[in-house]
Amino acid sequence: MLQFLQDGYAGFAWPWFWLAFPLPWVVRWLLPARRTQDDALRVPYGRSVQAIAQRGGRGLPGRAAALAWLVWFLLCAAAARPQQFGDAVTPPVSGRDLMLAVDLSGSMTEPDMELGGAVVDRLTAAKAVLADFLDRREGDRVGLLVFGQRAYAMTPLTRDLQTVRDQLRDAVAGLAGRETAIGDAIALAVRRLRTQQDGQRVLVLLTDGVNSAGVLTPQKAAELAKEEGVRIHTIAFGSDGAMSVFGIPLPLPASSPEDIDEATLREVASRTGGRFYRARDTGELVGIYAELDRLEPVEQPGKAVRPRIERYAWPLAGALAVALLAFVLQGRRR
Structure with missing residues (x-):
């Protein structure tokens, strides 16, 4: 990231995509919590399910929630199309x-x-x-x-x-x-x-x-x-x-x-x-x-210009890496 800024950060081509970043929080806040009915079927892991239901589906464990928000942040960054200035050329x-x-x-x-x-x-x-x-x-x-x-x-x-x-x-x-x-x-x-x-x-x-x-x-x-x-x-x-x-x-x-x-x-x-x-x-x-x-x-x-280079692949790759990390950690936890 530091190298990206040093080489000439040019901004985002579609910055309005950042408006989608708080969307998951807004949806969770607006939608009512799901209410569970009486158990109709008893299973060995019923207590775990009941514990999750008692939280009202209001969130994930701290580390999982942080990774989910990080993935969403990186996806929004990729959608906004970050760009970098290339070397100056004289056409x-x-x-x-x-x-x-x-x-x-x-x-x-x-x-x-x-x-x-x-x-x-x-x-x-x-x-x-x-x-x-x-x-x-x-x-x-x-x-x-x-x-x-x-x-x-x-x-x-x-x-x-x-x-x-x-x-x-x-x-x-x-x-x-x-x-x-x-x-x-x-x-x-x-x-x-x-x-x-x-x-x-x-x-x-x-x-x-x-x-x-x-x-x-x-x-x-x-x-x-x-x-x-x-x-x-x-x-x-x-x-x-x-x-x-x-x-x-x-x-x-x-x-x-x-x-x-x-x-x-x-x-x-x-x-x-x-x-x-x-x-x-x-x-x-x-x-x-x-x-x-x-x-x-x-x-x-002609007048020297610096072309804009698309860098959306970087946050997209970061989102994929974080998602894979969350999957591995969840598997080890189980």
């Missing part, structure tokens, strides 16, 4: 609500990226880098949306990053159409983030094209994002025609200014307080997401 608090917007337009099938020494298309390279990025966002709430001719939310903001990875892995180019609706993708992300904590709303948008579909222009969508406090980091992803595999240069069609609208992406990022990045290969894309990790920290320490 992580999510630092960001992060939306990832990935371009699934037809141009993402362009095989101008290198991954593990092999030539792959842009979407495959982006998936690999994003999966690694998600591994470092443990503790944040992350959502995924994809866009092509239209924008679709694949997952809501969630801490279940495995679901986000699975949805990203299953995404295929052309799933949302062959064109590119950058403005609609931004607007959808803003709508998903607007109800979240102010100052922690971030959108990372990756595209390799020019806004060619949708209702909103990227500039108009950026204004909406600015009003809602959503910070947008934009990534223009596509080769510039220079690439090598195992040190062997390969001629590839370069992404022309008409292929990637860098000026618009730069303007969107600037208006919302974000940054614009240009990734010409997988290595640069990895570096960009590493920098985003520094710009958007994963978590910040």
Whole structure:
């Protein structure tokens, strides 16, 4: 018990159960004593029975009564749920609500990226880098949306990053159409983030094209994002025609200014307080997401708390032990 108090007694979760403690005394006081009738049957132990009857059933022998009250006291203590403070812990608090917007337009099938020494298309390279990025966002709430001719939310903001990875892995180019609706993708992300904590709303948008579909222009969508406090980091992803595999240069069609609208992406990022990045290969894309990790920290320490540990098992075990002791003493007395 002393150790229990030293370790941090937290109180009782259900203290009103202590109101039941005087209940046996109240019942004994209110109910009338039983009256015995004349003996109808003579037995050898009749005198003992008569002696008990003469006491009116008003109680037990002193030691037995004390043990009975102790058992009842311990049962009431267990029912009141005594609790103890555990060691202080500092839970992580999510630092960001992060939306990832990935371009699934037809141009993402362009095989101008290198991954593990092999030539792959842009979407495959982006998936690999994003999966690694998600591994470092443990503790944040992350959502995924994809866009092509239209924008679709694949997952809501969630801490279940495995679901986000699975949805990203299953995404295929052309799933949302062959064109590119950058403005609609931004607007959808803003709508998903607007109800979240102010100052922690971030959108990372990756595209390799020019806004060619949708209702909103990227500039108009950026204004909406600015009003809602959503910070947008934009990534223009596509080769510039220079690439090598195992040190062997390969001629590839370069992404022309008409292929990637860098000026618009730069303007969107600037208006919302974000940054614009240009990734010409997988290595640069990895570096960009590493920098985003520094710009958007994963978590910040929360307020230290001491969890409550249930200790009702202790008085319950004590009640059982006392009951067994009373049973043994009664047997020895007989």
